[in-house]
Amino acid sequence: MVCWGGRFVGHPRRYNMPLKLQLYHTQGVPNEGVYKAIIKIGGIDFHVIVDTCSSDLVVRGHCCSRTQLHDVGSWPLGHGTATGEQSVVVYGSQTNRIAWYKDEMDMVPDATDAGTYHPVSFGVIVSSKSHRVQGLVMPARSILGLFARQGTRCCGHGILDDESFVKQIFGKQGYFRNPVYSLCIDRTGGTAELILGGLHEGIKGWVPLVSAIEYPMLEDCPHCMIRIRRASVVAHDGTSLLNFPFVLARFDTGNTWLSLPRSAYQRYSCITRDQGFAGLRLELDNSLVLFLPAFLFSASVAEAQATGFGALAEDTTLEDTLMVIGNSAMKGMTVACNLATAELGFGGVFTMVNDGKTVGPYPFVGASMV
Numbered sequence: 001m002v003c004w005g006g007r008f009v010g011h012p013r014r015y016n017m018p019l020k021l022q023l024y025h026t027q028g029v030p031n032e033g034v035y036k037a038i039i040k041i042g043g044i045d046f047h048v049i050v051d052t053c054s055s056d057l058v059v060r061g062h063c064c065s066r067t068q069l070h071d072v073g074s075w076p077l078g079h080g081t082a083t084g085e086q087s088v089v090v091y092g093s094q095t096n097r098i099a100w101y102k103d104e105m106d107m108v109p110d111a112t113d114a115g116t117y118h119p120v121s122f123g124v125i126v127s128s129k130s131h132r133v134q135g136l137v138m139p140a141r142s143i144l145g146l147f148a149r150q151g152t153r154c155c156g157h158g159i160l161d162d163e164s165f166v167k168q169i170f171g172k173q174g175y176f177r178n179p180v181y182s183l184c185i186d187r188t189g190g191t192a193e194l195i196l197g198g199l200h201e202g203i204k205g206w207v208p209l210v211s212a213i214e215y216p217m218l219e220d221c222p223h224c225m226i227r228i229r230r231a232s233v234v235a236h237d238g239t240s241l242l243n244f245p246f247v248l249a250r251f252d253t254g255n256t257w258l259s260l261p262r263s264a265y266q267r268y269s270c271i272t273r274d275q276g277f278a279g280l281r282l283e284l285d286n287s288l289v290l291f292l293p294a295f296l297f298s299a300s301v302a303e304a305q306a307t308g309f310g311a312l313a314e315d316t317t318l319e320d321t322l323m324v325i326g327n328s329a330m331k332g333m334t335v336a337c338n339l340a341t342a343e344l345g346f347g348g349v350f351t352m353v354n355d356g357k358t359v360g361p362y363p364f365v366g367a368s369m370v
Helices: 165-170 262-268 294-306 313-318
Strands: 002-004 007-009 019-025 035-041 044-051 057-060 082-091 094-106 118-129 143-145 180-185 191-196 203-208 226-234 240-244 247-252 279-284 288-293 322-326 333-338 343-348 351-353
Touching (some): 203 288, 203 333, 203 351, 279 294, 288 294, 343 351
Parallel strands (some): 057 118, 247 322
Antiparallel strands (some): 002 007, 019 035, 019 191, 035 044, 057 143, 082 094, 180 333, 203 343, 226 247, 226 279, 279 288, 288 351, 333 343
């Protein structure tokens, strides 16, 4: 037994094999539309948003406003494992004041080998200044971040050289020996599976994350971004209605909507699935091609227009070149991350490798999710 954090606990857990977690979608819950996992921290169950563009583990404190829909675990402030440190964490236009703690975490709360643990540092939301979406205040929510803070110069050389939560579980003393993870969202969008320390089958290709060495405008932007060589709005006959010669994009499961670059948003902000186009064709590095069918995101873009949601507010310097792909546009897709090599991998029904021979209508135009 080990005495840690003021009490006796069991033996540290280390997974030699990948860990599969089943996620559920908060469909029907106002201002959510995200995928959540259930983990245990200090003996308390938390329903946490799985966020591929956050770096930390942050949970709600018991002082935060609570509703029946969002009452999914809260941390007792004043707990003996507080470190005494405080900071501010910003998610979009929501600003949270955070108190930092250390305690034992179990990512399989119903495991038979009870008493195993992993010590982690995590933030507890002490107060939250929220923005409004569709006239309602966004509540403080617990978040499990999966992207190690990128810094400014480290992409392409691994991204585990910081003190983020991701390093705590994927670093040398962490849960997993293999610093990779993979998220697969089913075709209906109702559920998803997250593999930590391993990958789903069917990854068709990998592309590098970009860095401030290539693009100085990213100097102060820690998000996980890739380069889209060409983005096209594709008609049902396969022709391109609108082309973007260069776009940066991030795949953000903590975000529901698809956010287009400003020029595209101004032209297609009223997109609906019957307005004469089939979807978006994204040509990535290494000849990888993604197709986002219009029926996956058309409603979200129209809904976004009602709230003034074009380019994201926190990325105003990138609004002409940034596309944010939320989970509503990722149904049927697998997105993987190799933290050691700083690459994203893609698979699923709308992913292909361009062999240079494709002519005529785009192969996925008219494809169905069922």
